Amino acid sequence: MARFIHRFFACTLLTALAAGAAPPVRILIAYHSRTGNTEKMAVAVREGAASVAGVEIVLRKVAEVTADDIVKADGIVLGTPVEWGNLSAEAKRFLDRVGEALGKAGATYGEGRTAAVFCTAGSPSNGQEMARMGAIAAFLAMRFAIVGGVNQEGFGTLGAQAVTAGKPPGVNDGDRAEARRFGERFARLTRQLRTAAAR
Ligand SMILES: Cc1cc2nc3c(=O)[nH]c(=O)nc-3n(C[C@H](O)[C@H](O)[C@H](O)COP(=O)(O)O)c2cc1C
Numbered sequence: 206m207a208r209f210i211h212r213f214f215a216c217t218l219l220t221a222l223a224a225g226a227a228p229p230v231r232i233l234i235a236y237h238s239r240t241g242n243t244e245k246m247a248v249a250v251r252e253g254a255a256s257v258a259g260v261e262i263v264l265r266k267v268a269e270v271t272a273d274d275i276v277k278a279d280g281i282v283l284g285t286p287v288e289w290g291n292l293s294a295e296a297k298r299f300l301d302r303v304g305e306a307l308g309k310a311g312a313t314y315g316e317g318r319t320a321a322v323f324c325t326a327g328s329p330s331n332g333q334e335m336a337r338m339g340a341i342a343a344f345l346a347m348r349f350a351i352v353g354g355v356n357q358e359g360f361g362t363l364g365a366q367a368v369t370a371g372k373p374p375g376v377n378d379g380d381r382a383e384a385r386r387f388g389e390r391f392a393r394l395t396r397q398l399r400t401a402a403a404r
Pocket of ligand 1 (some may be wrong): 237238239240241242243244285286287288289290291325326327328329331332369
């Protein structure tokens with residue numbers, strides 16, 4: 206009987222391994238938000254990412270992200286409000302902490318990992334590009350592979366964005382849909398990169 210039970214568990218384990226029960230792809234969505242707009246986009250990015258199988262998501266305010274969250278992440282998405290034509294100081298501080306955490310962990314920084322950026326801004330053409338490009342430049346310097354978004358016309362973007370000072374103000378359904386598509390694309394491409402690296 207004992208031998209039978211032993212064999213049964215050994216077979217179950219082998220079947221699971223053969224089925225490629227890979228550990229989940231870990232995605233960290235970190236955001237700074239003073240008045241809730243960027244947070245709404247972050248929640249929509251998470252919804253999109255969660256639609257991809259085999260993905261585990263951590264959603265946190267930048268100030269609450271731990272070094273462990275950073276080191277464990279296969280992909281990092283940063284959300285920032287545009288403040289004075291650029292990413293917020295809090296979002297920039299988070300980027301510094303990403304470099305610090307990966308450096309201390311002895312990792313080759315963002316090598317083999319993905320990163321992406323989204324933002325919200327009060328008015329159109331008033332810093333969205335600068336904010337996303339500023340964060341993208343930092344991620345590139347840390348050796349991350351950057352994933353952008355795709356707009357409704359099918360063109361690539363620097364990442365999802367919303368203009369929040371309209372009438373009514375805030376994040377609308379179209380913005381949320383764009384953020385969900387962005388989250389789905391980020392999770393799917395991060396999974397692809399991790400699977401290819403494991404070969
Ligand atoms: C200090 C400060 C500076 C801002 N600077 C800009 C700016 O340069 N360009 C812009 O379009 N909006 C600017 N805004 C508006 C915010 O980007 C916008 O309201 C955003 O949606 C806020 O996001 P949150 O609700 O996640 O904090 C600024 C807001 C604050 C508080």
